[in-house]
Each structure stands twice: as structure tokens, then as C-alpha cells.
Amino acid sequence: MIRLNALSSVRPLGRYAILMLAACGVIGGLSGQSGAAEGSASSETPAPASVDFIKQVQPILAKRCFACHGPDKAEGGISFAEQESAFAEAESGEFAIVAGDVDASMLVARITTDDEFERMPPEGDPVTPAEAELLTQWIAEGAAWGKHFAFEPMGNPDPPRVADPVWNENPIDAFLFKSLGEAGLKPNASADRRTLVRRAYYDLTGLPPSPAAVEAFVNNDSPDAFSSLVDELLQSPHYGERWGRHWLDLVRYAESNSFERDNPKENAWKYRDYVIKSFNDDKPYDQFVREQLAGDELDSVTTETLTATGFYRLGIWDDEPADPVQARFDEMDDLITTTGQAFLGLTINCARCHDHKIDPIPQTDYYSMLSFFEDVTRYASGGTDPANNQIDITSAELKARYHDNDVARKKIEAAMHEIEQAGIVKMSAPDQRATEGPRREREKVLKEKLKENLSSDQWRKYESLRKRLRENQRELKQLPPRNSVMGLAKYPPKPGKTFVMFRGNPHSPGDEVQPSFPEIFETAIPEVQSNNDVTRVDAFNNRSLGRRRVLADWIVSDDNRLTARVMVNRIWQFHFGRGIVRSSNNFGQLGTPPTHPELLDWLAQTFIQSGWKIKDMHRLIMNSRAYQMSSASRDDGLAIDPANDLFWRFDPRRLSAEEVRDSILAVNGSLNPSVYGPSFYEKLSAEVLAGQSRPGQGWGDSPEEQRNRRSVYIHVKRSLLTPLLTAFDFPDPDLTCEARFATLQPGQALSLLNSDFIHDQATKFAKSIDAASVGNDEVVRRAIMAAFARPATDAEIADGDALIEKLVSHDGITRTRAVSLYCLTVMNWNEFLFVD
Numbered sequence: 001m002i003r004l005n006a007l008s009s010v011r012p013l014g015r016y017a018i019l020m021l022a023a024c025g026v027i028g029g030l031s032g033q034s035g036a037a038e039g040s041a042s043s044e045t046p047a048p049a050s051v052d053f054i055k056q057v058q059p060i061l062a063k064r065c066f067a068c069h070g071p072d073k074a075e076g077g078i079s080f081a082e083q084e085s086a087f088a089e090a091e092s093g094e095f096a097i098v099a100g101d102v103d104a105s106m107l108v109a110r111i112t113t114d115d116e117f118e119r120m121p122p123e124g125d126p127v128t129p130a131e132a133e134l135l136t137q138w139i140a141e142g143a144a145w146g147k148h149f150a151f152e153p154m155g156n157p158d159p160p161r162v163a164d165p166v167w168n169e170n171p172i173d174a175f176l177f178k179s180l181g182e183a184g185l186k187p188n189a190s191a192d193r194r195t196l197v198r199r200a201y202y203d204l205t206g207l208p209p210s211p212a213a214v215e216a217f218v219n220n221d222s223p224d225a226f227s228s229l230v231d232e233l234l235q236s237p238h239y240g241e242r243w244g245r246h247w248l249d250l251v252r253y254a255e256s257n258s259f260e261r262d263n264p265k266e267n268a269w270k271y272r273d274y275v276i277k278s279f280n281d282d283k284p285y286d287q288f289v290r291e292q293l294a295g296d297e298l299d300s301v302t303t304e305t306l307t308a309t310g311f312y313r314l315g316i317w318d319d320e321p322a323d324p325v326q327a328r329f330d331e332m333d334d335l336i337t338t339t340g341q342a343f344l345g346l347t348i349n350c351a352r353c354h355d356h357k358i359d360p361i362p363q364t365d366y367y368s369m370l371s372f373f374e375d376v377t378r379y380a381s382g383g384t385d386p387a388n389n390q391i392d393i394t395s396a397e398l399k400a401r402y403h404d405n406d407v408a409r410k411k412i413e414a415a416m417h418e419i420e421q422a423g424i425v426k427m428s429a430p431d432q433r434a435t436e437g438p439r440r441e442r443e444k445v446l447k448e449k450l451k452e453n454l455s456s457d458q459w460r461k462y463e464s465l466r467k468r469l470r471e472n473q474r475e476l477k478q479l480p481p482r483n484s485v486m487g488l489a490k491y492p493p494k495p496g497k498t499f500v501m502f503r504g505n506p507h508s509p510g511d512e513v514q515p516s517f518p519e520i521f522e523t524a525i526p527e528v529q530s531n532n533d534v535t536r537v538d539a540f541n542n543r544s545l546g547r548r549r550v551l552a553d554w555i556v557s558d559d560n561r562l563t564a565r566v567m568v569n570r571i572w573q574f575h576f577g578r579g580i581v582r583s584s585n586n587f588g589q590l591g592t593p594p595t596h597p598e599l600l601d602w603l604a605q606t607f608i609q610s611g612w613k614i615k616d617m618h619r620l621i622m623n624s625r626a627y628q629m630s631s632a633s634r635d636d637g638l639a640i641d642p643a644n645d646l647f648w649r650f651d652p653r654r655l656s657a658e659e660v661r662d663s664i665l666a667v668n669g670s671l672n673p674s675v676y677g678p679s680f681y682e683k684l685s686a687e688v689l690a691g692q693s694r695p696g697q698g699w700g701d702s703p704e705e706q707r708n709r710r711s712v713y714i715h716v717k718r719s720l721l722t723p724l725l726t727a728f729d730f731p732d733p734d735l736t737c738e739a740r741f742a743t744l745q746p747g748q749a750l751s752l753l754n755s756d757f758i759h760d761q762a763t764k765f766a767k768s769i770d771a772a773s774v775g776n777d778e779v780v781r782r783a784i785m786a787a788f789a790r791p792a793t794d795a796e797i798a799d800g801d802a803l804i805e806k807l808v809s810h811d812g813i814t815r816t817r818a819v820s821l822y823c824l825t826v827m828n829w830n831e832f833l834f835v836d
Contacts, residue, residue, distance in 0.1 A: 050141055051134055051137050051138040051141060052146070052593075053138065053144055053145055053146040054146045054147075054148055054149055054593050055593035055594075055597075056134050056138070056593075057134065057135065057138050058148075058589060058593075059592075059593065060127070060131045060134065060135060061080040062358065062589065062590055064111075064120075064121055064124075064125075064127050064131070065080050065120070065121065066080065066081065066358075067121065067123075067124070068120075068121065068122075069081075069096075070357070070358075071355075071357045071358065072357060076090050076091050076092060077089075077090045077091040078090050078096050080096075081358070083145040086145070087099070087143075090106070092106075094106045097139060097143055098139070098143075099139065099142050099143040100139070100140065100141075100142050100143070101139070102136055102139050102140050105139050107135065107139070108132070108135065108136050108139065111126075111127040111131075111132050111135065112127075112132050148359075148588070148589050149593065149594060149597050150345070150346075150561065150562060150565070150587035150588065150591075151360070151520045151561065152561065153559070153561055154559075154561060154564070154565065154601045154604055154605060155598065155601040156601065156602075156605050157598040157601055157602050159171035159174045159175060159602060160174050160175065160178045161174065162174050162177045162178050162181065163181075164177060166625070167187075167625060169625075170620070170623060170624040170625065171602060172599065172603075172620065172621065172624040172626055173624050173625045173626055175596055175598060175599040175602065176596070176599070176626050176646070176647050179595075179596060179646050180646050180647075180648055183640055183641060183646055184640060185636065185637060185640055185641060185646060185648050186648070187625070187626070187629055187647075187648050187649070188629040188630045188631075188632060188634070188637075188648060188649040188650070189629070189630055190625065190628050190629060190630065191628060191629060191630040191631065191650065191836065192630075193217060193218045194214060194218060194789070194790060195630070195631075195836050196217075196226060196628060197209050197213065197214050197217040197218070197229065198214070198789070198835060198836075199650075199835055199836065200226070200229055200230060200233060200622065201213070201233065202655070202659060202835050203242075203574075203575060203622070203835075204230070204233040204234060204236070204239050204242060204243075204618065205233055205236050205238040205239055205241070205242050206238065206241065206242035206245070206656070206658060206659050206662060206710075207238055207242075207659075207662055207663065207666055207671075208663050208666055208667065208787075208789070209789055210789065211785050211786070211789040211790075213789075214789035214790070215789075217229055226622075226623065226628070227619070227623050230618065230619055230622045230623065231619070234282075234615050234618060234619075237280055237675045238673070238675075238710075239279065239280060240275075240276040240277060240278070240279035240280035240675075241276055241675065241710055241712050243279045243574070243614075244272070244275040244276035244278070244279045244712065245658060245712050246570070246574050247275050247279070248272060248275060248712075249731050249736075249737040249738075249740065250338075250341075250342040250570075250585075250736050250737065250738070251292075251311055251314055251338060251342060251736065252314055252315060252334075252338060252733050252734060252735055252736050252737070253268075253271070253272060253275075253314055253716065253733060254268070254314065254716040254717070254718050254733035254734075255268040255269060255679060255715055255716045255717065256698070256716070256717045256718045256719070257316060257317040257318075257319060257379070257718070258316035258317070258318075258718040258719065258734060259316065259317075259318050259319065259320075260693050261319060261693070261694075262692075262693075262698065262717060262718055262719040262720075263319065263698065264698060264715075264717070265313060265314075265379075265389075265486060266386060266389075266390060266484075266486060267310075267390065267484060267485050267486040268310065268313070268314070268486055269677075269678050269679045269713075269715075270307050270310065270485050270486060271307060271308070271310030271311070271313075271314070271485075271486060271487075272679075272712070272713075273676045273677070274304065274307045274308055274310070276675070276676065276712070277676070278291075279614070282613055282614065282615045284611055284612040284613060285556070285567055285607075285612040285613075285614055286556035286612040287612070288308075289343060289552060289555060289556050289563075290549075290552045290553070290556060291304070291305045291308035291309075292308045292309065292311040293311070293339070293343075293548050293549075293551060293552035293555070294309075294548040294549040294551070294552040295307070295308040295309045295487070296309050296487070296488050296544060297544050297546050297548055297549035298549065303393045303485065306391050306393065306485055306487050306488075307485040307486075307487060308487070309391075309487035309488045310485065310486045310487045312335065312376055312487070312488055313379055313389050313486050313487065313488075315331060315334045315335065315338070315379075315734075316331075316334070316718070316734055317331065317378070317379040317380070319380070325506045325507060326506055326507075327378075328378060328506070329501070329504075329506040331378060331379075332370055332373060332376075333349055333352055335373055335376065336348055336349050336352075336366065336369060336370055336373075337349035337735075337736065338736045339369075340369070341585040341586065341736050341738070342585070342736055343555050343563060343566065344555065344562045344563060344566060344587075345562055345565070345566040345569075345581075345584065345585060345586060345587035345588075345591075346359070346361070346518070346562065346586070346587065346588055347359070347585075347586055347588055347590075348361055348365065348366055348369055348518065349366070351363050351365060351366040352366055352501075352504045353503050353504030354503065354504075356588075358588060358589045358590045359520070359588040359589055359590075360519065360520050361518055361519075361520065362519065363500055364500055364511075364513055365516075365518045365519060367498055367499065367500045367501070367513045368498075368513045368514065368515060368516040368517075369515075369517075369518070369551075370498055371498035371513060371514060371515045371547070372515050372528075372547045372548055372550070372551040373547075373548065374492075374495040374496060374497075374498060374545065374547070375491045375492060375495045375544050375545045375547070375548075376488065376548075377488070377490055377491060377492060386489075387489065387490050388488075388489055388490045389486050389487065389488075389489055390484045390485070390486060390489050391484055391485050391486075391487050391488070391489040392482060392483075392484050392489075393483050393484060393485055394482040394483050394484075395483075398479070398480060398482070399482075401479055402476075402479060402482065405472060405475055405476050405479070408472055409469065409472050409473075409476075412465050412468050412469045412472060413469070415461075415465050416462060416465045416466070416469070419454065419458055419461065419462045419465070420435075420446060420450060420462075422454065422458060423446075423449075423450045423453035423454045423458070424450075424453070426453040427445070427449055427453055431445050431449055450462075488544075491544050491545075495545060497512055498512065498513050498514075499511065499512050499513065500513060514528075515528045515547055515550070515551075517554060521560070521561060523554065526550045526554065527550075528545065528546065528547045528550050556612070558608050562587060564604035564605070564607050564608050564612075565581075565587070565600055565601070565604045566584070566587065567607065567614075568600070568603040568604050568606075568607050568617060569581050569584050569594075569600060570584055571614065571617045571618070571621065572603070572621065573739065575618075575621050575622065575627060576626075576627070576647065576650070576651065577651040577653050578651075578739070580594045580595055580596050580597075580599060580600045580603075581593070581594045581600070583738070584738045584739060585736060585738035586738075595645045595646065603617070603620075606620070626647055626650075627650070628650075629647075629648075629649055629650045630649060630650065630836075631649055631650045631651065631652045631836040632649065633649070634648070634649070637649060650836070652834055652835065652836045653742060653834065653835055654728075654742045654744070654833055654834055654835075655728075655833050655834070655835065656728065656729075656740065657711070657724070657725040657726075657727075657728035657729060657730040657740075658710070658711035658712060658725065658730075660724070660728050660752075660833065661711045661724055661725065662710050662711055663832065664758070664761045664827055665708055665761070667765065667786050667787045667827070668761055668762075668764040668765035668767075668768045668786075668823075669764070669768040670708045670761070670764050670768075671708060671709075671710070672705055672706070672708040672709045672710075673710075674709060677713070679713055679714060679715035679716070680700075680702035680706035680707055680709055680713055680714065680715065681699055681700040681701060681702045681707075681714075681715050682702075682707060682714050682715075682722050683701075683707060683756075683757075684699065684720070684722070684723070685756065688720070688723055689720070691720070692719055692720060693719075698717060698720070699715075699717065699720060700715070711725065716733055718733055718734065721733075723751065723755075724751050724755065724757060727745075727747040727748050727750075727751045728748055728751075729741045729742060729743055749828075752824075752827065752828050753824070753828065758824060758827065759820070759824065761827070762820045762821065762823045762824035762827065763820045765783070765786070765820070765823040765824075765826075765827070766779075766816070766819045766820045766822075766823045768786070769782035769783055769786060769823075770782075771783075771816075771819040771820075771823075772816060772819075776800065776801040776804045776805065776819075777797050777800075777801055779800070779804065779819050779822065780792050780796060780797045780800035780801065780822070781797065783800075783822065783823055783826050784796060784826065787826050787827065787829075787831075787832055788831055788832070800822055803818075803821075803822055803825070804818045804819055804822050807821060807822075
């Protein structure tokens with residue numbers, strides 16, 4: 001039901017990948033992690049804080065107790081899913097929880113007993129001593145049962161005032177400094193300037209800074225140097241490519257249908273470009289949401305807003321389903337899943353077959369939400385018919401030219417048909433019958449027999465008409481092509497009613513429902529058009545119910561409890577490696593509670609007050625001391641807060657899949673920086689192409705100039721994802737992805753050591769630094785400067801020179817090949833693949 005956030009963690013298998021690289025002698029030392037403390041713990045031991053039910057107790061109950069005492073089961077008459085049932089008398093006459101009385105609370109006795117027959121839970125991992133202590137303290141303090149934060153209206157907290165004045169300059173810092181102080185910790189000192197400039201470039205553009213850019217920042221003594229750098233990077237067209245890709249993960253962007261044939265989605269790339277441009281233009285987030293959910297229903301419908309409705313066409317589509325009704329509801333479920341999780345951070349989809357197991361979302365809420373989308377047709381009505389998904393946005397002038405050409409053609413064909421009929425009536429009966437058969441037979445008879453059955457005047461007129469028809473066809477070919485975008489191009493003539501489906505079975509409809517918002521929001525049922533009142537027609541002659549506009553307006557209303565929280569949490573997540581709420585697609589009760597709820601609400605309120613401007617949030621966050629902290633490790637920090645939930649340091653991270661590939665192209669000078677346009681096809685091996693049901697089908701051959709573009713423009717075919725990107729955790733495009741995994745595993749080492757791609761790029765790298773004309777020492781200096789924007793150390797020069805010499809003298813390869821292999825090793829260093 002949730003996808004765990006693993007941006008700031010690595011899988012245990014990662015050590016194997018590191019060992020593989022080290023064994024090959026091509027990996028640099030691990031990212032520098034100083035053991036020296038940059039701050040020390042307070043000498044005073046803080047008093048035990050009151051236990052927070054939402055953050056500390058509820059996750060324990062859900063994890064340890066719900067299997068037997070949750071929303072599905074209430075063994076012994078006890079359920080911890082709700083307050084009333086948790087405090088009720090059990091069937092045994094005892095009480096699981098007695099507020100303020102630990103001894104009378106059966107819960108404590110059953111989780112701490114040594115009797116294996118009495119101990120709870122009976123199966124699975126036992127309650128840990130720390131968890132038992134928390135539950136005991138919570139009961140002793142009165143067992144306050146708080147309401148889940150996400151279901152409460154947003155607060156409007158004032159930033160705290162802390163003892164250190166410099167940490168009051170940015171409210172973000174004040175919130176974090178306060179929580180660190182309460183835990184007996186101090187924040188790390190600032191990172192050095194070379195680290196900061198590299199961090200900012202990758203964060204906002206996904207590309208490494210050039211050596212010149214690094215030196216310019218390092219030598220800029222202005223106190224506004226970093227804020228100016230942030231402003232500069234936010235104006236880069238590459239900003240939208242980086243942050244647009246984050247959004248594409250959320251909306252399961254791909255350019256093919258999936259299933260066996262996995263045919264392409266025509267013009268899907270235009271939605272991708274719409275997203276990139278929206279981020280570059282700093283489009284307000286509320287407008288961005290409205291355009292995607294209801295771009296065809298807005299007061300002003302434009303080509304851009306229609307392109308935004310491509311959101312509805314991104315999911316998987318079965319062009320030959322065994323059960324069309326089931327397929328339709330599966331597609332709608334995918335839409336509910338993506339809309340609920342991406343915009344609201346709620347797993348509404350869990351209520352498709354029954355009331356939500358954990359969150360207060362009844363099954364009726366699921367189908368009431370679905371009814372907003374009743375006029376969303378399937379991707380295509382059958383086969384590859386594009387009528388449902390391709391919107392003609394051709395200019396009025398060009399449309400008129402096409403119309404005039406079509407009218408002229410029909411007149412010519414009508415005149416020709418009249419003459420043909422005059423000749424046909426004079427033909428023999430067999431010939432006449434042949435003209436009534438297939439078109440090919442008719443044309444054959446007319447070609448052979450028409451002239452002899454017409455008068456000379458009729459034939460001259462017929463020949464003249466044929467000449468005009470050929471001219472008409474030439475004129476048609478000379479017209480500029482029509483333009484179209486993928487989106488909601490067609491609506492059902494009469495949208496169906498919406499029913500609650502028994503156990504989610506679309507063949508078992510129950511009670512009818514009307515559009516309404518989830519009950520937990522306590523929002524009045526909206527006024528919407530009925531299914532029989534499809535009257536709205538926009539400038540593009542589209543007709544719709546207008547319901548999706550109502551939904552979109554509600555989602556981005558200033559008083560919505562979740563939308564702003566969810567989006568600022570995502571912005572924070574992509575800056576810091578994980579959100580204030582780590583489960584950024586699930587703000588529900590099985591999600592991870594916020595580490596700093598007041599900061600989250602303050603950021604959300606600030607976001608709304610700024611006009612929902614995303615770039616303003618970047619400036620606010622990146623100009624904080626928290627963002628600019630060193631990533632150095634400290635013993636006291638690891639002891640008190642090993643997961644860095646309190647943000648006492650900046651978490652280092654591995655580059656994303658696209659950043660790895662783009663960085664390789666950038667450092668060797670091959671990167672084509674052009675923005676927007678149709679997708680390109682990466683060069684794939686025959687072995688990879690053979691993995692398709694029809695090997696090689698649906699994969700083009702782009703020229704090298706196009707293949708050197710940024711990875712965001714690679715054609716995303718669901719059944720044929722680019723191997724290099726997949727090795728570095730490119731997400732499954734069938735589902736919304738809140739956060740990518742950041743693994744370290746052997747496939748990555750193999751890709752960066754043995755693939756044709758990396759060897760080609762290493763050769764280009766060597767040529768870009770003119771390695772053939774300089775000595776080994778200079779090769780090392782130039783390679784390290786190009787890759788890391790810093791001077792090489794004496795040890796690195798000595799090691800590089802020794803490696804090149806050994807490859808030539810011991811392994812007998814040419815020096816040209818040796819320096820290429822050295823360049824390949826540089827692109828395998830941790831310093832290349834990680835950002836501190």
C-alpha cells in the first residue's frame with residue numbers, strides 16, 4: 001500500500017558493488033566522511049519528552065497489533081484501530097488500556113511477560129524493550145489518543161526563537177535548531193564552497209558544474225554569492241529538465257501502452273515537455289494541478305492546458321482485454337491511485353474493494369471520487385484508434401485550408417462519379433455487377449471499359465476532372481501537417497452512472513453514488529452537472545461534464561488539508577533526500593509521521609501565501625543553514641539520531657540514473673544541451689532488443705547528436721527500459737513513484753566498467769582533454785579537473801601515471817587505449833557518483 005522511501009539509504013548488497021569496483025582497481029576512496037565532530041552534544045541530559053501518540057504510539061500498534069486487533073480482526077473483543085474500541089472492555093472483562101494506570105492495562109502485561117503462551121504478539125517480531133517503554137510511558141501519561149495530523153486542518157505556527165541568533169535568520173533553521181537542542185544535539189558546520197556549488201548544480205539542474213563555474217563561486221567573496229548562484233540556476237532551462245523528471249516519476253510517465261504489443265503513445269513526449277516548461281516558467285502549483293486534472297474545462301482552454309490533460313493518458317492500456325469491463329475499472333483505479341497519492345498523499349485506492357483498512361476512508365468515498373472521472377474515456381475505443389486521445393490543435397487558418405481542399409476534392413469526386421455512372425449503365429451486366437463489388441474490381445473495370453462507354457465530350461471532361469483531382473492531392477501533400485497533442489480528445493455521449501462495486505467487482509454494482517470528497521475532509525458535497533446534462537462546449541469544441549474542474553478547484557483550494565503539505569514535503573524531499581514525511585505518497589496512518597509537523601505546516605502556509613510558487617520554496621530552503629550544512633558524520637549524532645531525522649547534517653546521496661548518464665556526457669564534452677522536442681532512442685544491443693515479444697520492434701535508431709541529449713528525453717518504452725538507467729534504479733513507470741531507491745549493487749559496476757556505452761564515452765573523454773598530445777601527468781590533471789572541477793593531488797597523479805604505464809608495458813595495449821581506460825576509471829570514482 002506504500003512504497004518505502006529509500007533515498008537516504010542503501011541496500012546491504014551495496015557493499016558487494018563497492019568491493020567489485022575496488023577489486024578492479026578502478027574506484028577511488030569512499031566519499032570523505034570526517035569522524036571529527038562539528039558540534040557536540042549538550043552536557044545536560046534532556047528530560048523525557050511526552051510521548052506523541054501519532055508519531056510514536058500509533059506506528060507500534062499498527063505494526064505489532066493490527067494483525068489480530070486491527071480494523072479486520074478484533075480478537076478477544078479488542079481493536080486498536082480506533083480509540084473507542086481500544087479503551088473498551090475486552091471479552092475477558094479486562095481492559096487493554098486504562099488511561100493513567102499501567103498496572104491495570106492488560107496491553108503492558110501481555111507485551112512484557114516472559115510466558116511465551118501469554119506474550120503478544122504471538123507470531124512475528126516481538127515488541128522491543130524501547131517500544132514497550134514508549135507504550136508504558138504513554139499509558140502512564142494518560143494515553144492521549146491524538147487525531148492523525150494529516151486529517152487535521154493545517155496549523156499556522158510561528159517560527160520559534162532560539163538561543164543562537166544566526167539560526168533565527170531563516171525560520172527553517174529555527175525550527176530545526178530547536179528540535180536538535182531538545183535532543184541534545186547541535187547542527188554541523190557549513191560545507192566548503194566546492195561542495196556547496198556542486199550540491200546546488202546537481203540539485204537544481206542535475207548536471208555537474210564546469211571548472212570555471214566552480215572557481216567563480218569559490219572566489220566570490222560576496223555574502224550573497226550562494227543566493228545569487230541559486231537564482232542563476234533557477235533560470236537555467238536545465239532546471240525544468242531536472243525537476244520535471246521528479247514530477248514524471250509521480251505521474252507514471254511512459255510513452256507506450258505496456259502489455260504484449262506495448263505500442264507507442266503518440267505525442268506523449270509533448271506532455272513531458274509541458275511539464276518541463278511549466279517548471280521552467282515557475283507556473284504556480286495550483287494552476288499546474290488544475291491544468292492536468294481539468295485543462296479542457298478551464299475558463300480559458302489553450303493548447304497548453306489541453307496538452308496537460310495528457311496526464312489521463314499516461315497509464316498502461318490493454319488493447320485486447322479479456323474482460324473489457326474489468327480493464328476499464330482497472331484503468332480508473334490506476335487514475336484514482338495516481339491522483340490520490342500524487343496530489344493528496346492518500347491511498348484512496350485501498351478502498352476499492354472494502355473500507356480502507358487503516359485510514360477513515362469508506363468504500364463509498366472511493367467511488368464518489370471515481371464519479372468525478374466518469375467522462376474520462378479509455379485511451380482508445382478499440383485497436384489503435386486515436387480518436388479518444390489525440391486532440392487536433394491545428395491553427396484555424398490551416399484548418400480552413402484543409403477544409404477547402406476537402407470540399408474541392410468531394411466536388412471533383414462527385415462530378416467524376418456522375419460521369420462514371422453514365423458509362424456504367426451502358427456496360428454489360430457482368431461489368432456492371434463488378435463495379436458494385438470491391439473497390440479494386442471497380443477500378444479495374446472503369447480503367448478497361450469506361451472510355452468506350454462514354455462520349456468524347458464526357459471522356460474529355462472526365463480526364464479534366466482526374467487532372468484536377470491529382471492537383472488537389474498534390475496541394476494536400478504540400479500543406480503543413482496538422483498538429484495534435486495527446487489528451488482527452490473525446491467524451492462519452494452520455495457518461496454512465498457510478499455505483500459502489502461489491503468487493504470491487506465491476507460486474508456486481510451496488511448502490512449509486514454521486515461526486516463528493518472524502519469524508520475526512522469534512523467538505524460540503526459539490527454542485528456538479530448530472531450525467532444527462534453534458535452541455536459545456538469549449539473553444540476546441542470539446543464537451544464535458546465539468547466535474548473534474550470541481551475536483552481540481554477543491555484539491556488546490558487554500559484550505560485543503562493536504563495538497564500544500566504534500567507538495568512542500570516533496571520539494572523538501574528532493575532537496576534533502578527524504579521528506580519531513582518520509583512516505584511522501586502516503587500521509588495516512590500507515591505512512592511515516594512527520595519529524596517536524598510544525599515546520600511542515602509553516603512551509604505549507606508559506607507556499608500558499610507565496611502564490612504556490614515552487615521557485616520561491618527552492619530559494620527559502622536552499623538559503624537555509626540546514627541545506628548548506630556539511631555531510632560529515634559525527635559520533636554523537638549517530639548515537640542519538642542515526643537516521644538523521646532531526647537534520648543535524650546533510651545526507652550525501654548517490655546520483656540518480658539520469659544524472660549518471662548526463663554527467664558522463666557533460667564531462668567529456670558530448671552533451672547536447674538542446675531543450676524540448678521529440679524523444680530519441682538510445683543505442684541498445686541486439687541482446688537487449690531480443691528481450692521483446694517482437695525483437696527490435698518499436699525501437700528507433702536516432703542519430704548520435706540526438707543520443708547525446710539529456711536522459712529525460714530518452715523514449716520511455718515500458719517493456720524496454722534503457723539498461724544503464726535501470727541499473728541505477730530508474731523507476732517502474734507502471735506505478736506512481738514517490739521516491740527512487742538508491743542502491744549500490746553489482747549491475748551498476750558492470751555497466752560502468754564493461755558496457756559499450758561507457759567505453760565509447762571514455763574514448764571521447766580522452767579526446768576531449770587532448771590526451772594524445774600530453775604526458776601521463778597532464779592527462780591525470782586534465783581528467784580530474786574536467787570530472788571534479790578541482791586540481792589533482794600528487795598521489796592521484798602518481799597513481800594515474802603508474803596505471804597508464806602498467807597498461808602499456810605489462811598488458812601490451814596502446815597508450816591511446818590506456819588513457820581511455822584511465823578516463824573510464826575516473827568515471828567510476830565515488831566522487832563522480834556521489835554528491836555530499
